[in-house]
Structures are given as structure tokens and as C-alpha cells.
Amino acid sequence: xxxxxxxxxxxxxxxxxxxxxxxxxxxxxxxxxxxxxxxxxxxxxxxxxxxxxxxxxxxxxxxxxxxxxxxxxxxxxxxxxxxxxxxxxxxxxxxxxxxxxxxxxxxxxxxxxxxxxxxxxxxxxxxxxxxxxxxxxxxxxxxxxxxxxxxxxxxxxxxxxxxxxxxxxxxxxxxxxxxxxxxxxxxxxxxxxxxxxxxxxxxxxxxxxxxxxxxxxxxxxxxxxxxxxxxxxxxxxxxxxxxxxxxxxxxxxxxxxxxx
Amino acid sequence: xxxxxxxxxxxxxxxxxxxxxxxxxxxxxxxxxxxxxxxxxxxxxxxxxxxxxxxxxxxxxxxxxxxxxxxxxxxxxxxxxxxxxxxxxxxxxxxxxxxxxxxxxxxxxxxxxxxxxxxxxxxxxxxxxxxxxxxxxxxxxxxxxxxxxxxxxxxxxxxxxxxxxxxxxxxxxxxxxxxxxxxxxxxxxxxxxxxxxxxxxxxxxxxxxxxxxxxxxxxxxxxxxxxxxxxxxxxxxxxxxxxxxxxxxxxxxxxxxxxxxxxxxxxxxxxxxxxxxxxxxxxxxxxxxxxxxxxxxxxxxxxxxxxxxxxxxxxxxxxxxxxxxxxxxxxxxxxxxxxxxxxxxxxxxxxxxxxxxx
Ligand SMILES: Nc1ncnc2c1ncn2[C@@H]1O[C@H](COP(=O)(O)OP(=O)(O)O)[C@@H](O)[C@H]1O
Ligand SMILES: [Mg+2]
Numbered sequence: 001x002x003x004x005x006x007x008x009x010x011x012x013x014x015x016x017x018x019x020x021x022x023x024x025x026x027x028x029x030x031x032x033x034x035x036x037x038x039x040x041x042x043x044x045x046x047x048x049x050x051x052x053x054x055x056x057x058x059x060x061x062x063x064x065x066x067x068x069x070x071x072x073x074x075x076x077x078x079x080x081x082x083x084x085x086x087x088x089x090x091x092x093x094x095x096x097x098x099x100x101x102x103x104x105x106x107x108x109x110x111x112x113x114x115x116x117x118x119x120x121x122x123x124x125x126x127x128x129x130x131x132x133x134x135x136x137x138x139x140x141x142x143x144x145x146x147x148x149x150x151x152x153x154x155x156x157x158x159x160x161x162x163x164x165x166x167x168x169x170x171x172x173x174x175x176x177x178x179x180x181x182x183x184x185x186x187x188x189x190x191x192x193x194x195x196x197x198x199x200x201x202x203x204x205x206x207x208x209x210x211x212x213x214x215x216x217x218x219x220x221x222x223x224x225x226x227x228x229x230x231x232x233x234x235x236x237x238x239x240x241x242x243x244x245x246x247x248x249x250x251x252x253x254x255x256x257x258x259x260x
Numbered sequence: 261x262x263x264x265x266x267x268x269x270x271x272x273x274x275x276x277x278x279x280x281x282x283x284x285x286x287x288x289x290x291x292x293x294x295x296x297x298x299x300x301x302x303x304x305x306x307x308x309x310x311x312x313x314x315x316x317x318x319x320x321x322x323x324x325x326x327x328x329x330x331x332x333x334x335x336x337x338x339x340x341x342x343x344x345x346x347x348x349x350x351x352x353x354x355x356x357x358x359x360x361x362x363x364x365x366x367x368x369x370x371x372x373x374x375x376x377x378x379x380x381x382x383x384x385x386x387x388x389x390x391x392x393x394x395x396x397x398x399x400x401x402x403x404x405x406x407x408x409x410x411x412x413x414x415x416x417x418x419x420x421x422x423x424x425x426x427x428x429x430x431x432x433x434x435x436x437x438x439x440x441x442x443x444x445x446x447x448x449x450x451x452x453x454x455x456x457x458x459x460x461x462x463x464x465x466x467x468x469x470x471x472x473x474x475x476x477x478x479x480x481x482x483x484x485x486x487x488x489x490x491x492x493x494x495x496x497x498x499x500x501x502x503x504x505x506x507x508x509x510x511x512x513x514x515x516x517x518x519x520x521x522x523x524x525x526x527x528x529x530x531x532x533x534x535x536x537x538x539x540x541x542x543x544x545x546x547x548x549x550x551x552x553x554x555x556x557x558x559x560x561x562x563x564x565x566x567x568x569x570x571x572x573x574x575x576x577x578x579x580x581x582x583x584x585x586x587x588x589x590x591x592x593x594x595x596x597x598x599x600x601x602x603x604x605x606x607x608x609x610x611x612x613x614x615x616x617x618x
Binding site for chain 2: 056058078079081082083087088090094095096097098099103106107108110111113115117120121122123127130131132135136139170174
């Protein structure tokens, strides 16, 4: 790869996560390097979404450590993850459906806005200034994703594909250094998928954002990712370059459903 | 072609982020303020001030408070009247116990007291949601009214907890007539409505709505649920508290704890359901509707009955009222959850396109 992939910035060591009796993740270790596109693949229920939830603190693993930018933690807090530059999208769209596209994306910048509610109520200098400054940034995101025409639309009224794009916009608005994408192309038609692929590559390219991507479409994964982790029943069964993973017998078995 | 934005291009984000970006809306609001501040005081009679306009404004303020909590932040509450009671009794006690405290300072402190109590009763919202939270706020409703009745200190040992509000004197001028009280209430309500509008159009409001719409996603974006929810409880209760103080000082003159009943909390809730949850305008529309409909029916129903030659007793009139309210509330809950404010919005969108259908 000609890209300037950097050092490890996220290192997950021996992560185990249980829900009662269900072992969602068992002793999983892998790392993510700066500026790379790291894919997580695996059959349904393999634990991919749970993995992202561990990374940004929605779920708290019973065992293991998370080292992000040199800081070692037993668990993340969602709020910490956000302020440290981790943003994400969800498998089932999690937009704020009562708000417009513009407000949804503006909300993505909330950790960067400092004015208090009193300043907002009185619409004092800083409150007004911040709204304008951040609006400018948000408009850049809107231009980047080519959604100018739906700015004012309540997100609930948008078709599925556009909602996914707005959700990406909300994540990008935070100017994250790491972006976690949970099946960003699921349920899209070919054209929408191509658009989404282009956006992901552009984000990675132009802003140097590190991307952790869950995706089912193997073609897409092989095309755009630098390294791939394969999960099955909560265990890691493969990790490496796309070509290596593709030819890994365990992975082939898992995907074809053949028993050992 | 009267109401439209054609030709009003926004050349800056500042222009786009004005309070009312469309010129006709701006003119409308200015006209409304002129009417409310200049024309109404000149023409309205005493009955209008004391029986209609003052309670309308006060309940609009309370509905606005509840709307911040329920409509914007998504936390259902059945305790609005109790927070009004806190405001009323707090203002009374500040006036009573602190020598020479200005009345407006008392009102503000009453709001802050209610905010404090609101935060306390908002704590359960950190663990429970929806129906269960509503039940917890119901506890607030009963507990607060019980406290005010039970501990005579709050009413300065008057019989059965009744308090008589002190005189309203600002800078040596006594606001005694209904007209003057109306102007005072109107000013406070206008200022607080503006402040509410400012909050909900900035990141404070976006944080509330984010928590309302999808709390997990809100957290992941970096919104901390606890301070966001508690702030909504505080601000909401502040508004209800000030409304309660005005209710005692500018409307009824004397109040008792039982006056701030669950029934009143429900009426405020109905105001935001009918007016529009998550809308400042809706709070006013809802208050107007709920307060004016009974008055209208009181006058209209017996006349209609008279025309038709039907025997109508007062009881029948109140039964019909209840029936009509029930039907309307079900209608709005099912058909138009965003209430009258949304209908108004749709009307404007139609007008924007008129006379062309698309
Ligand atoms: N919040 C939860 N509560 C209980 N079980 C869960 C929860 N989240 C995930 N699981 C379980 O963990 C396993 C992995 O799920 P998930 O991470 O969603 O898989 P994937 O995203 O790979 O399809 C599944 O068995 C699922 O039922
Ligand atoms: Mg999943």
C-alpha cells in the first residue's frame, strides 16, 4: 500500500464480553493502525457490532484492556471516546428523527461547543459566534456528502440510503480521528454503495481518518480495506491482509458453514 | 402569494440563523407584540384581563416549562402544578422573610427554588424512562402538595395552608389593576419565551432533543445524559416556578396547596399535547385552546340548546366539555402528535405554495 499508514493507535487485548450466559466476545485481540481502513467481518451474530460497542464504551467488557493513544483502560466511557476523537455510525440507523438534517449534523459537533445554557438563553456573544462558526464546518460536511438539497428536511422523512449518509455526516462533523462504521452499506443499492465507498475512501484519504469498518459485502471489503479481522461466534478466526484472509481455510469454512 | 420566501435569499449563515428567518414571520411577531403591548391594554376590559388574558399567559408559561422537559427533552412529567406550587410558596416566603427584597428578585428566586426541587425529582430519570418516570413525577406532585399542607411554616401558619400574595411593587410603583398586572405578566412571559426559543435553537436544545430521540447515539456523540436531563428538569421547573409565582401574585391573589392539583398538571400536559410537543408556539396555542374552549362552550352550548329547544343543565354542559376534550386529545395523540403548532406549520407551507398546488 502506498498510503502512509502509521503506528498502532488502538490496541485491544484479550477482550471478553458476556451477556448473562451469552459469550458475545471471547478473548479477542487485535490492533488498529493510524490512517488505515480496518475491516471487521464475520457471519451474523459473530460479535462485530459488540466489538465496536466495546471500542467506544457502549458495552463494557468483563475482561481485557483497551489501549487508545497510549492510554490503557479496562473500559471506555462513551463520552470519553467522543472527546478523544472516536465517532461512529450504527447498524440500525440511530439518527435524531425529530430533528432536521442540519440539526443532526450540528449535534455531531456538540463536544466542541463550549457556551453554557445561560449564554444560549441570552444569546450572548459566544453562543452566537459558536453557532456561526460551527455552522460553517457543518456546511462543509454537507457539501462533502452532497446533501445540500435536504438540509432542512426532518431526517425521518428521508429514504434509507440518505439517512445512512446523514448519519455519516453527523459522525464526520465531529472531525474524528477514528471513525467506526457499522455496516454503512447494508440495504443499499449498487449506486448508493458506490457513493458510500467513495465517501469512505475520501474521508480516509483527505482527512487521514482511521476507519474501522464492519461490512458484509466481501467485494467491498477486499477493495477498500488495508487489513481484515474475521470473527465467528465471538472468536477471532483470522486477521491479516485481505488476500491472506480470503484464503484462510478457517474463514472459508465459517463463511460456507461447513463443520470441522 | 402573500406568504413566501421568494426573493429573500440568505447570503450569510447569520441571516439564516435569525430568530425568524422568513420576513413575514418577523412582521407577524412584531405585529403580535404591538397588539399585545399597546392595543390590548388600550381596549380590553377588566374581565378580559383578569379572567382570560392573565391566566392564558401564565398557563402558557407553565406549558412552555413542561414543553421544555417533555416536548424537547422527552422526559414525561405529571408534576407541573406541583412545581408551580413551589414557585408560588417560595415567592411568598421570600417576600415575607427577606426585608425589602424586590418582587422580581423574589420571582427569580422562586424559579430557582423550583429548579432545585425539579432537579431532585428529576434524579429518577437517570435510571427510569417513560411510564415509570411519569409515575415518579406523580410522586413529586403528591409529595410537594402534602409538604406544603403538612408544614405550616411554608404558609406562615395560616389556616389550611392558604397564602395571600403580597403587593406587587416595582421601583415604588404598585401593580394593582388587572391591566398593570397583565403588562407585567406579558413582559415576563415574552422575555422567558424568547430565552426558551434561544435555548432550543442552540446546542442546549439540540442536546435535549438528541437525548429525547435516541439516547445511546447522543451519548456516543459525547452528550452526557445526566447533566443534560437534569438541566431540562431544572429549566423546566424554573419556568413552572415563575408561572406559579405569577399565578399567586398576579392572578388569584391567594392560593392554597390543593389548588395545584394533579388535575392542573394534567391540564398543562393536555396543553402541550394539543398545542404541540416540542414547539414554543404550541405552548401558547395549547394554553389558549384549553382555557378558551370551556369559556366558549359555556356560552355557546346553552344557546344552541335553546335554539334546538333542548333542556340543557349546567351538568350536561360540563359533560359535553369533558367528552370533547377527551376526543380532541385522542385525535391529537393519534392523528397529529405535533399538535396545533404543526397544523399551523402545514397551513403556512400550503400558503407558501399558494395558489399553485405544488
Ligand atoms: N445488548 C445485548 N444484550 C444481549 N445480547 C447481546 C447484546 N448485544 C449483542 N448480543 C449478543 O451478542 C452476540 C453478538 O452480537 P452482535 O455483536 O450484534 O453480532 P454481529 O454484529 O456480528 O451480527 C449475539 O449473540 C447477540 O445476541
Ligand atoms: Mg452487527
